[in-house]
Amino acid sequence: MSRTATARVLAAERSALVVILAIFLMPVAWLISTAYKPMSDIFSIPPTFLFTPTLANFRGVFHYFDLPHLLESSLIISLGSAGLSLLIGVPAGYALARARTKWAIGIAYFFLAVRTVPPVATLLPFYMMMRDIGLLGTWWAVILLDTTLNTAFVVWMMFSYFRSLPKEMEEAALTDGCTSFGGFWRVALPMVKPGMVASALLCIMFAWNDFLYASFLTRADSKPISVALLTAYGTKDITWGTLGALAHFSTIPIVLIALLLNRYFVQGLTRGVN
């Protein structure tokens, strides 16, 4: 191909990407901008694109919602679940990667299969379990159930990370008199930090964005922000503007974290391709 033709192809590719990007970012841009729109502009007919920005919707959020408490619920549920999942999932991933029985790969696939179960299948019996032991309506109920899916994910992720580690360093450490635990803790673990960051990120994202489990397992005083968003919709004082403002606290933090830690986010999503 001549140089001008190549340049033309490049320009065409870039313009196509810009158009695609605009399409995919438009709804997010709308969500953010709605939060700054005065009520009259949100419902104007035909819809308006220009408006005088206002912070009234944010005042509405603080007026109608106990925002600190909602954020507290979301944080406790997502950090609790991510922490618990890493705590039990990382060692299990290591054990499966290092075990020399043919059962190991089978168990790894078992964890993968757990992730594909439709949530409603576990939710129903779990709901009654929690009701019977009195945990229904508490953060614990959501954390425990979110952690099953997250643990299954972490085990599978870390299994593939540990398996791709060169074994020589660990073996050298072991022959040098390092204990099995030392080999895991001081040699293998530091080498899979990117994998752990990626796992943590996706666990937090899953639990933070989860709606189904949280909406049926929590009560008004323990519900996270994802549930508040939907239950607020349709009550008469809550406008799209208020929801847009509330979404600033529910959606934007995760979007920003994913952008900041993009490398880990991408690693977490694409693990298993290569």
Added chain:
Amino acid sequence: MGHALNGGRISGPAVAVPGGPKISHRRRRQIFLVLLGAPALIYVLAIAIWPLAQGVSYSFYDYSLLRPAKTAFIGFDNYRALWANDAARNSLVTTATFTFAAVSVEFIFGLAIALLLWRDGLFQRVCLALLLIPVTVTPVVVGLVFRALLAADYGLIGYYFSAWGWSNPRGFLGDTATALPTLVVVDAWQWTPFMALILLAGLKSLPTDILEAAEADGATPLQRFRIIILPMLLPAIFLALVLRTMDAFRVFDIFYSTTNGGPADATNVLMIYAVKQGLEFFNVGFASAIANLMIICIAIFSVAFIALIRRADRRANEL
């Protein structure tokens, strides 16, 4: 693998110390690994598999939380009711249609976007990072945003479609004919970037020498794509299709926050149906039967997909 361990002093039989039995290092290593693995396995068995087993047993009972005293074993009656029930069959067809349509749309656009992003450069990397934003947005919020955008009376998109006569006055989500296709678009908005990402990772792992050789041999871009790229990309393609099919099949949030199964059951996917039956009408037995039907479906296509992946892997290795 592990030969050094076998030969080393770790796994060799321990020297017998006088005064007591001593377990071998190999055995100690095994016990250590079991101890590391056991918590996660026990946890998942107790909190995921035990409830699942209970769900299977519920599905054989006429069990409603509204009249728990009347619980009775009824064998396969819930499944028979599921089979005979028009709403249930409609729900299964709706779910299958949605899954197939959403995954197809996401695959076609995802592949196109992946090919556009393949060139390595700052521009492409920034595009990819921004393109992944929809994946991170809370699904319930995605539903609400599209509901607002598509509202026929004031929505940024819906108003014009309705004013130009392209949609009926209730909007795309309020019409039985267009509600499901609209939700396919919503799902595609959120997940096409993910599909593109997986396919892009697959593209980037292709051996460059073969691609360059093909280019040097004068193969046209289309030939290169059809004869070389596509067959070698098959494992990544299957992985992307499996991941998305599993998730699309159990879609819930965007349906719940937009149509909640309506209008007139047009978007009543299995998850919505099961949640309504179980947690709103408290027909635990029947809802469990629906959930188990979903597990059976997922099991069938995972086995089929895994077989396909194995074959594609073998073919890719032969190339």
